[in-house]
Amino acid sequence: MRADARKNYDHLLAVARAVVTEQGADASLRDIARRAGVGLGTLYRHFPTREALLEALLRTGFDELTAQAAEFETSSSREDALVSWLRDFVACAQEYRGVVALMMAAIEDTESALHASCVTMRAAGTRLLTRAQAEGVARADIDGTDLFALAGALAWLGDQPSLAPRADHLFGVVASAILTNRASSDVGGNAALGPAAEIFEQADT
Amino acid sequence: MRADARKNYDHLLAVARAVVTEQGADASLRDIARRAGVGLGTLYRHFPTREALLEALLRTGFDELTAQAAEFETSSSREDALVSWLRDFVACAQEYRGVVALMMAAIEDTESALHASCVTMRAAGTRLLTRAQAEGVARADIDGTDLFALAGALAWLGDQPSLAPRADHLFGVVASAILTNRASSDVGGNAALGPAAEIFEQADT
DNA sequence: ACCTGAACACCGTTCAAGT
């Protein structure tokens, strides 16, 4: 890559990161090129599709997530590994608004620039799920795609402004459905409160 | 309303139903007006916002859903009433692609044409949930908004082409998390199979 | 009252012309 091209690429990516943070995954590509002070064709040259651009933005996080899966396998119980990784997955898919839907589409679209990452991540999740199932701590009637779907649904919840405050709590609810013998309070984002505290909350208001 | 206006209104609605079925909630309004053989301004006169148009399309289904809630209260056990209504809710929110996100936004946006319907439906759901909780058959640490959120997430799952085949199964998984003492096989869309059959499925492939 | 469609400010995508 020529030096000027490299510079454009890097700058484009930095600007895109800012704009996509603001506007979400369906941000205006024109706006990105404009703010980067670059012709619209230059953006298309470096990122032939919107997904290619997002893939470049998300790659780092995706790679970290795959590495995390391997780490959790050695450092935690099979149960904790699954739940912790699931939480990280949801956080990662929420880095930018609207990427979850693209990820769910990409997993079946071999042409998508996000396809490979999604398949890799599903495989990592499947591995953690299978290990937990073998130990009897995760329900046996779901597979890696179901896990992917549930994680996606949770990330989607966090994307909706009106539901985002519930996302942590509902993570616990769904996690308790995946696990065989755990209360949602052991697993939820606000575990510190415990179930009793939440009941008080409702009673108070 | 003048006779010609009434005719335009009705025709517009019929065409919109077809186009939104094809293209989803973010269908082209221009296209709807065009196919209806009507000026774009006419569409805006009858439906000042996209949400107003969708509200008109969804009203019937929403009303039926509210009626269903009352009916389930008298005809079924508190447990069955909650689950059956939830299933109907999800089906209703999936009538057109992309409405779920609008509904989740509308519940907090008093200006939205969908606001009233959403609040009514959440109230109906809350009622069924509270009754089930009082009997101890639904977990106590969720409220009507959580239920609304979970139902929305399930409807969203069904909207994603790659996840739709799992939607029924995952309905059972999430429902089993809401209920206190039910296996997901009692509640899932493919209850006929039972959990054993699903394990065989995995083992066979 | 109601309808129309041009006008405006935006998109995404492509591609001839420039360096």
Next chain:
DNA sequence: ACCTGAACACCGTTCAAGT
């Protein structure tokens, strides 16, 4: 090699002009 920006075919939304 790489960049530019005009061109094209679309949007949503508004509003003066018509009946």
